[in-house]
Amino acid sequence: xxxxxxxxxxxxxxxxxxxxxxxxxxxxxxxxxxxxxxxxxxxxxxxxxxxxxxxxxxxxxxxxxxxxxxxxxxxxxxxxxxxxxxxxxxxxxxxxxxxxxxxxxxxxxxxxxxxxxxxxxxxxxxxxxxxxxxxxxxxxxxxxxxxxxxxxxxxxxxxxxxxxxxxxxxxxxxxxxxxxxxxxxxxxxxxxxxxxxxxxxxxxxxxxxxxxxxxxxxxxxxxxxxxxxxxxxxxxxxxxxxxxxxxxxxxxxxxxxxxxxxxxxxxxxxxxxxxxxxxxxxxxxxxxxxxxxxxxxxxxxxxxxxxxxxxxxxxxxxxxxxxxxxxxxxxxxxxxxxxxxxxxxxxxxxxxxxxxxxxxxxxxxxxxxxxxxxxxxxxxxxxxxxxxxxxxxxxxxxxxxxxxxxxxxx
Numbered sequence: 001x002x003x004x005x006x007x008x009x010x011x012x013x014x015x016x017x018x019x020x021x022x023x024x025x026x027x028x029x030x031x032x033x034x035x036x037x038x039x040x041x042x043x044x045x046x047x048x049x050x051x052x053x054x055x056x057x058x059x060x061x062x063x064x065x066x067x068x069x070x071x072x073x074x075x076x077x078x079x080x081x082x083x084x085x086x087x088x089x090x091x092x093x094x095x096x097x098x099x100x101x102x103x104x105x106x107x108x109x110x111x112x113x114x115x116x117x118x119x120x121x122x123x124x125x126x127x128x129x130x131x132x133x134x135x136x137x138x139x140x141x142x143x144x145x146x147x148x149x150x151x152x153x154x155x156x157x158x159x160x161x162x163x164x165x166x167x168x169x170x171x172x173x174x175x176x177x178x179x180x181x182x183x184x185x186x187x188x189x190x191x192x193x194x195x196x197x198x199x200x201x202x203x204x205x206x207x208x209x210x211x212x213x214x215x216x217x218x219x220x221x222x223x224x225x226x227x228x229x230x231x232x233x234x235x236x237x238x239x240x241x242x243x244x245x246x247x248x249x250x251x252x253x254x255x256x257x258x259x260x261x262x263x264x265x266x267x268x269x270x271x272x273x274x275x276x277x278x279x280x281x282x283x284x285x286x287x288x289x290x291x292x293x294x295x296x297x298x299x300x301x302x303x304x305x306x307x308x309x310x311x312x313x314x315x316x317x318x319x320x321x322x323x324x325x326x327x328x329x330x331x332x333x334x335x336x337x338x339x340x341x342x343x344x345x346x347x348x349x350x351x352x353x354x355x356x357x358x359x360x361x362x363x364x365x366x367x368x369x370x371x372x373x374x375x376x377x378x379x380x381x382x383x384x385x386x387x388x389x390x391x392x393x394x395x396x397x398x399x400x401x402x403x404x405x406x407x408x409x410x
Contacts (some may be wrong), residue, residue: 120237121213122183136190139198143304146205149179150301157212161321162298165290165396170216179209187237191276199276200285201304203252207245208290208299210236214245215292220394227392241273249289254281260343283347283358284308286340287315287325294391295324295338315362320370324388326359328373333383335374339390352385 152175157166170176186206191199214234221227235242243252250259251266256277258265267274287297288311297318302310319326327336341348341355348355356378363371377383 120235120242121210121217122180122186122236124184124187134185134188137185137188139189139191139194139202140304142186142189143198143201143205145182146202147301147303149175149182150205150209153179153209154299154301158299159397160395162300163296163395165212165215165299167216167396167398170212180213183209183213183236187240189239191239194276195304196278197304197307199252200278200282201302201307203248204285204288204302204307206236206238206243207248207253210248211245211290211292215394215396220292220396239276243273247273249285252277253285253289254344254347255279257281257347281347282308282311283344284311284315284362286344286347287311287318290395292395294393294395296395297325312362316366319359319363320366320368324391326370326374327388328370328377330373330377333377335377335383335385336388337385338388342387 153173154162156173156175157170158164159166189202214230218230218234221230230245232244232246235244237243246259247266250257250262251271251273256265256267256274267277288302290296290299297314300310300314318324325338325340328334329336335356337355345351345355348358356374360371360375360378363374
């Protein structure tokens with residue numbers, strides 16, 4: 001795929017666009033979300049039959065990207081073309097469609113890019129061999145090396161039943177340094193002839209290590225906007241494409257679905273990452289992915305040959321051993337569920353009944369009081385459901401000494 005190249009000194013982020021530009025009127029929130037979405041110009045008529053142009057997404061012209069709650073910006077054809085060309089000239093937009101060309105065209109697809117501050121975390125260092133000279137790595141082969149590298153890293157940094165991460169000393173940790181060197185090779189991974197389980201395993205392991213890498217570099221997010229930026233606009237280069245945490249979970253692992261609060265799917269119809277999306281979403285992923293918060297399932301290494309068994313084991317542990325995802329109050333006949341079940345309800349079946357049946361299926365082999373009580377309430381139908389507040393506080397510990405003290409107490 002051809003793309004527009006730009007010099008480091010001339011890169012401009014959406015927040016740096018000059019005043020008096022037509023782009024000044026575009027909502028900043030929309031610009032941030034555009035970083036992970038393709039856009040182009042569509043020519044359409046409104047209900048009154050008046051022809052007009054808008055910059056919009058390939059999913060549907062019914063939702064122009066300038067639309068945000070109560071207002072929308074519409075441009076005439078010449079104005080829309082001017083806005084598109086300005087995005088390219090200022091290196092805010094880069095081409096993602098297969099057709100090449102330096103001039104903005106309504107027939108091509110583009111994507112906003114961030115400035116150099118947000119270059120991919122696993123970008124090669126200056127002076128290293130050019131990417132094109134390195135051999136491609138089949139994802140199945142990559143998974144084998146990946147799992148070998150992750151085991152000693154997790155052994156060094158995980159505590160509190162593998163739910164807390166020790167960041168103190170991580171920058172100088174030899175095992176983590178070896179991982180960082182390996183992460184630069186991810187741009188050489190190829191998914192040709194890969195199986196869904198190969199991709200599932202790869203992207204779960206990448207997601208968890210990428211989140212740790214992001215937290216080490218930027219620190220735990222403070223507030224929803226910083227969290228949004230780290231999730232949506234911090235990248236790894238994988239197989240020649242940029243992947244943010246958002247595009248991994250919603251684009252790949254959830255079979256290209258909209259995320260909570262998102263206006264569009266992660267990948268557009270012409271996105272070259274779309275073909276490697278998983279065919280279906282397995283809800284067990286929510287118990288395999290680290291959230292970076294206190295409400296997180298245990299972290300572990302996943303293997304492609306046993307991935308489904310490992311995810312199920314992790315889900316069973318999270319549901320039965322802790323109280324972040326499931327609580328059962330027999331005195332009040334209340335079932336308390338983690339917010340994950342609410343935010344991603346459709347992935348669990350779309351109804352409370354199907355969600356509870358899914359949980360019972362996962363823990364069916366257990367004989368604990370929690371499982372038996374849940375089963376009793378479910379089959380009698382005499383229950384109500386409440387959602388457990390999500391604890392967004394970090395599960396990271398920045399002082400290396402804390403790990404030593406924690407180990408002594410375990």
